[in-house]
Amino acid sequence: MNDVSLFRLYLLRALYLLIVVGLGTVVIWPGFIRHHKPWELMEGVVQCMLAAFWTLSILGLRYPLQMLPVLLWELAWKSIWLVVVAAPLWSAGKMDDATLAMAITILWVVIVPFVIPWRYVFAYYVQKRGDRWR
Template identity: 65%
Template sequence: MKEVSVVHLYLLRALYLLVVVGLGIVVWPGVIRHEQWDLMEGIVQCMLAAFSALSLLGLRYPLQMLPLLLWEMIWKLIWLSVVALPLWTAGQLDDSTLGIVFECLVVAIFPFCMPWRYVFYSYIKKRSDRWVGRKSGIAG
């Protein structure tokens, strides 16, 4: 497997930092003040808070936390494809949904920062962990 360049590591760290700062400004004040949200909004806000907290680890371990960025990229692409695009093509995209579309379009920069060769070798080509057999030597 080819090494990941320092440039890619800094690009990944920039993505994690974007998440940490962006959600730190938008989400964490409501979490800290214990804002009253309806059920779904509360779930979304708490998930975003967890995402930003885990992104802090990405600043230190950008490659180990890649699944976090892949998850973010994939769910936004799915939402844009199956929710926003049909509404847009039907001419039914309201202002609220359009705002979410613009928030999700940040994902457009993710593919340019991803070390795709590393992703391919680490998550597709690499042998998977054992399903059965001896336990690893790590106590736990």
């Protein structure tokens, strides 16, 4: 199959490190340490999903190619949110401050497509035969 250059592996590791340090120090650990009352349902779901993403990104430092599905999931949901939620509000002139702040945060996803080794993704997730069903 396609080999991924050492440079691309370091780019992936740098992205995982950015996620681990940035998400960990700004969102995950402050949110877990400073929360004194039970989270509401969706806030709890979001915090736990972010903690899982953070944990899997730690694994990405060691196994950058094996953890690519985590980055693909991140790229997918953020792109969908920007297209389905943010873009219609923005084009209608109805974007509030909270949605705008979230959109600006989510727009960091623009760096992910430049780091992902797309030939590898195509070779391993599109062209390669899937696992057997029985």
